[in-house]
Amino acid sequence: MRKSLIRPLIEGLKPYVPGEQVIVPGLVRLNTNENPYPPAPAVLDTVKAAVDGRLRRYPNPTADALRVKLAALHGCKKENILVGTGSDEVLELAVRAYVDALTDGADRSGCTVQYFTPSYSLYPVLAEMSGVVKNEVPLLPDFDIPSVEKLKADGVWDFNAALTFVTTPNAPTGQGYTTAALEKLCAAQKGVILLDEAYADFAEENAMSLAAKYPNVLVARTFSKAYCLCFQRVGYCVGSEELVGAMHKIRGSYNVNGLGQIAAEATLEHLDYYRANFERIKKTRSQTLEWLAGHGFRTRPSQTNFIFVKPPKVAAKRWYELYKEQNVLVRWWAQPDVTEYLRISIGSEEEMTRFREVTEAILAKI
Ligand SMILES: Cc1ncc(COP(=O)(O)O)c(C=O)c1O
Known part of the structure; x- marks a missing residue:
């Protein structure tokens, strides 16, 4: 008879890790690729x-x-x-x-x-x-x-x-x-x-x-x-x-x-309501990419509602932590092929203004 009540396949399984959900007032959540705008x-x-x-x-x-x-x-x-x-x-x-x-x-x-x-x-x-x-x-x-x-x-x-x-x-x-x-x-x-x-x-x-x-x-x-x-x-x-x-x-x-x-x-x-929002998100995406490129980030073109960038000066993991300390959540993976990158969802205009302020503050202290 099998020792465990659970199938061995499932016991050894590493589950999917969703983007973390922290409930903090004023948190800027740029880690789950959600749409920043409400439904129609x-x-x-x-x-x-x-x-x-x-x-x-x-x-x-x-x-x-x-x-x-x-x-x-x-x-x-x-x-x-x-x-x-x-x-x-x-x-x-x-x-x-x-x-x-x-x-x-x-x-x-x-x-x-x-x-x-x-x-x-x-x-x-x-x-x-x-x-x-x-x-x-x-x-x-x-x-x-x-x-x-x-x-x-x-x-x-x-x-x-x-x-x-x-x-x-x-x-x-x-x-x-x-x-x-x-x-x-x-x-x-x-x-x-x-x-x-x-x-x-x-x-x-x-x-x-x-x-x-x-x-x-x-x-x-x-x-x-x-x-x-x-x-x-x-x-x-x-x-x-x-x-x-x-x-x-x-x-x-x-x-x-x-x-x-x-x-x-x-x-x-x-x-039509949603299509207008796609255009807004794409515009914020280009502005964010241009701004980050001007601040030392290695950027890549994006066809999604997020961007994938290599941050300057310190490791991407450190950037992820520094953003989190300032209540900005972005996504970072320990996987070797992407470990130097951050994935940043495109938020609303206000959220991206906050993101830029926090980025400038981090750049000033590292
Ligand atoms: C590439 C890709 N496919 C599918 C999904 C699943 O989306 P949902 O189950 O919300 O439709 C996601 C969600 O992050 C995704 O990034």
Whole structure:
């Protein structure tokens, strides 16, 4: 008999580490890539009006009304769409639906989850908790994706991997990838490839068209970042009926909460409000990058609502601590490939003014 009540796989698992949440008055939270602006007023009104006796009822099990609206937005059928409890659930369902657990004699590629590093730090956790093989392949030194020719020549990339995740634009680097480069990869990949477009609304282009063109491609999106609904946990993916249908079979019966469905539906009625905020965030992003470059930071272009920068004079870890002492939270990782960088979410104009003041004060004392 097994010694522990817990599966050995889970006992040894290092869980995903979310951005820290500290409750301090006046805290500037630039560590979780949340939208600094509130949801559209009409969305808040719609959600408030829905808080009534219907809370005792189960929500629509398939988020049907929302899927119909999303299908109209993306020019597909509702059968091409799965809605999840945030796009995190969509990613988890993908591992469960397409990747075999590693057992003796199993085909290794059929048991493989593959992704570039650095990218979204949830992917290794999803692979580890499912007992599948991880194939981590480094991005190029400038954080771009290697070409298909280079991946073939290097021989580490598995073109038959059951599931490949590509964060596009990437996190934590903020780097955008061209649809042309992604299409070459999708065309060469035999297994499922999920393009994780959590930040696509802040980018110059997106690869949604590939979900309709390739039967092995899924594109995941979220209402969290661009659409100010982190609290409600609504994400989705678009892809072939075959791939999406498999996820529907295994998702929780009522996986998307009712108020989340209502909030997301209302959001789709007010896209102009959100699009204006994307422009504001992109403008603050360019101003912040320019300012930081003028103050000794090594900056990189960003196509997301965060920036990824190398701070001057002292280590990035020290900068993270110094910011925290001044009630500014940014993100830093101990991972060797990104340890010299800080990831800083783009806040409101006021928050970024405070961020610049704190940065100047730190620069004056180090
Ligand atoms: C690349 C990427 N994908 C997906 C997610 C998940 O977002 P959510 O579950 O809120 O939709 C995140 C959140 O940080 C992310 O950075």
